Amino acid sequence: MRYTAKIFFLFFVAWLLVMLAELGFSQTPPQWRTLFNAPTASRMDDAFFVSPNTGWIVANDACDTAGCYGNSIWKTTDGGATWTLQISLGPYLRSIGFVDSLTGWVGTVFNASEVLYQTTDGGANWSLVTNIPDPKPEGICGISVVNDSVVYASGRFFGPARVIKTTDRGANWTSFDLSAYAGALVDCYFFSPDSGFVVGSTNGDYSNGYTRILFTSDGGNSWTTRHAGNRLGELCWKLNFLDRMNGYVSIEKFSGGPTYYLKTTDGGQTWSDQLFQNFQYDIQGIGFLTQSKGWLGGWGGNTYETTDGGASWHLAGFGYIVNRFRFQNQYLAYAVGQTVYKYSFFSCTAVSGDADGSGGTPGLSDIMYLVNYVFKDGQTPSPLCKGDATADGSVTVPDIIYLVNYVFKGGAEPIKVETCCL
Numbered sequence: 048m049r050y051t052a053k054i055f056f057l058f059f060v061a062w063l064l065v066m067l068a069e070l071g072f073s074q075t076p077p078q079w080r081t082l083f084n085a086p087t088a089s090r091m092d093d094a095f096f097v098s099p100n101t102g103w104i105v106a107n108d109a110c111d112t113a114g115c116y117g118n119s120i121w122k123t124t125d126g127g128a129t130w131t132l133q134i135s136l137g138p139y140l141r142s143i144g145f146v147d148s149l150t151g152w153v154g155t156v157f158n159a160s161e162v163l164y165q166t167t168d169g170g171a172n173w174s175l176v177t178n179i180p181d182p183k184p185e186g187i188c189g190i191s192v193v194n195d196s197v198v199y200a201s202g203r204f205f206g207p208a209r210v211i212k213t214t215d216r217g218a219n220w221t222s223f224d225l226s227a228y229a230g231a232l233v234d235c236y237f238f239s240p241d242s243g244f245v246v247g248s249t250n251g252d253y254s255n256g257y258t259r260i261l262f263t264s265d266g267g268n269s270w271t272t273r274h275a276g277n278r279l280g281e282l283c284w285k286l287n288f289l290d291r292m293n294g295y296v297s298i299e300k301f302s303g304g305p306t307y308y309l310k311t312t313d314g315g316q317t318w319s320d321q322l323f324q325n326f327q328y329d330i331q332g333i334g335f336l337t338q339s340k341g342w343l344g345g346w347g348g349n350t351y352e353t354t355d356g357g358a359s360w361h362l363a364g365f366g367y368i369v370n371r372f373r374f375q376n377q378y379l380a381y382a383v384g385q386t387v388y389k390y391s392f393f394s395c396t397a398v399s400g401d402a403d404g405s406g407g408t409p410g411l412s413d414i415m416y417l418v419n420y421v422f423k424d425g426q427t428p429s430p431l432c433k434g435d436a437t438a439d440g441s442v443t444v445p446d447i448i449y450l451v452n453y454v455f456k457g458g459a460e461p462i463k464v465e466t467c468c469l
Contacts, residue, residue: 077378079365082127082387086111086119091383093371095143095151095192099379100126103170104387105140105153112440127381127389133170137161144190152176152214154187156203163200164186172361174216182224184209187233189286191243197358198266199243201235204282206251208232208269214240220455222265229259236286236294241266244273244297244315246283253282253302260309260318274309275316281311284331284345287372289338297343299332308333308343310357321357332382334372336390340392341450344369345383400450400461402434402442409436409461410454417447438462 054348063309085243089108096102107118111130119135120143138155145151153164155174162184185431193199199212210227210232225232230250237243242425250256258276260283263269276283280302281384288294296318298310306328309318323330328347335341342363344350350366353359369384380390400409402416415436421444428434434442438461452458 064449075338077390077392079363079382079388079390080393081365082389085123085127085130085387086116086121086132087386090370093143093190094381094387095145095190096373096375096381096384097145098147099277099375100124101134101148101160101371102127102381103143103151104130104383105143106383107139111135112403114170120170120173126391130387134173136164141186141188141202142190144200146192146195146198146216148166150192151186151373152198152200152217154200154202156186156188159183161183162202176220179211180221180222182207182209182210182222184222185229187211187243188232191235191237193237193240193243195449197237197240199237199440201232201245201247204231204233204247204284205253206231208247208251210235210245212267219266224260226262226272228270228272231282232255233284234286234443235280235362236288238288240289244286244294246286248282253299254280256280256282258283258298258309260296260315262315262441273315278304278307285333285371287333287335289335290461293335293338294331295335297330297345298329299329299331300343303327306330308357323351323357325359331370332369332384334374334380334382336374342366342369342372342382344382350382350384370420398461399433399447400436400440402428402450404429404433409450414450417442419465421447436461462467 088106091104091106094104102120110114111120117135118140120132120133121130123130128257138158139160141156142154149169150167164173165176166173179314184202187200187369188202188204191199196216198212203274208229211220213220224418229247232245232247235245246360247259247363248256254421258281260274261270282299284297284299292314294311298308300306305325306323307320310321311318318423328344331345333343339356340354344366350363350369353358367385368387370384372382374380382388402413
């Protein structure tokens with residue numbers, strides 16, 4: 048009996064090693080890609096995920112293939128493969144955070160009477176938060192979820208400088224006036240119920256202000272300045288901590304000259320300037336996956352990547368006007384800007400034009416399959432996008448013509464439809 052059990056165990060170990068080898072050596076590394084089935088927007092300012100698959104985005108002037116919906120909140124439960132519109136609101140939507148799958152908040156700017164909305168049913172319904180005491184913030188640019196009860200929020204980017212917190216899931220709020228330390232606040236990050244950072248500028252007129260990073264260790268009752276910038280016309284925008292010791296802050300720049308971001312390696316005790324480019328670039332979104340690998344984006348447009356800890360930067364090949372990076376783990380992340388971008392293992396096995404699902408190069412059998420489908424109510428390609436040779440979102444006569452040209456006349460290859468690979 049012991050011998051049989053030992054043999055079984057050895058077979059199990061061998062099988063496990065094979066599985067791990069296949070995962071580690073045959074799978075391509077994680078990569079960023081655009082989620083083409085997500086809505087697009089003039090700007091998506093934030094996203095928040097409570098699990099690898101369930102998350103929300105705030106999208107301003109948002110549209111999808113069915114229409115446009117203004118400033119709106121969207122939800123996914125399948126890792127971004129599909130998105131559901133939850134609600135359209137009047138104010139500009141800036142920030143979002145959830146303590147669990149049901150309870151969360153969305154912060155706004157540009158409307159001081161509607162700065163914070165709350166949901167307690169996963170976003171099916173949203174209501175205006177009316178129990179924030181004075182001194183009330185006039186906008187919420189950043190939300191930091193500490194645990195299932197404690198949440199901080201900060202704003203706004205053109206003043207006044209205020210922080211609010213709840214320790215009971217939003218039943219009550221406390222407000223803090225930080226005008227003695229800053230003129231404007233943007234993002235916040237708390238690593239415990241009492242200790243964390245807020246970032247911003249000395250001036251509500253941020254083009255005439257200097258960068259500021261503030262720290263509290265007593266839940267917001269007192270604050271110290273951890274960084275005071277010396278270049279006029281800069282504003283700290285987003286916070287990103289890789290771990291407890293290593294953190295980064297993006298700097299939005301409003302005049303010419305080199306562009307910098309900030310870095311700490313001692314838990315925020317000190318911060319140092321890191322050169323990004325020798326020219327002006329409007330940085331907003333910042334995110335590091337490791338001490339070597341990270342990304343920067345913003346109103347400058349394109350996203351940049353470093354693989355050597357910031358010593359050099361190159362175009363990342365994804366993302367436009369990115370404002371926020373959200374990391375689930377070292378293999379999964381999301382970013383938002385003009386739309387939603389996802390960092391994950393990605394291997395597309397769907398062959399565009401392979402209407403009959405044979406897995407081979409499109410040929411005569413695929414043309415006949417589409418003819419039967421389009422003209423004779425034949426079997427539908429599975430999934431339908433495999434028959435979409437033109438990548439226009441439908442399978443019709445032009446796809447048949449496209450395949451005929453490809454198979455018999457040396458025409459262009461069928462266009463790969465990325466949604467087939469989600």
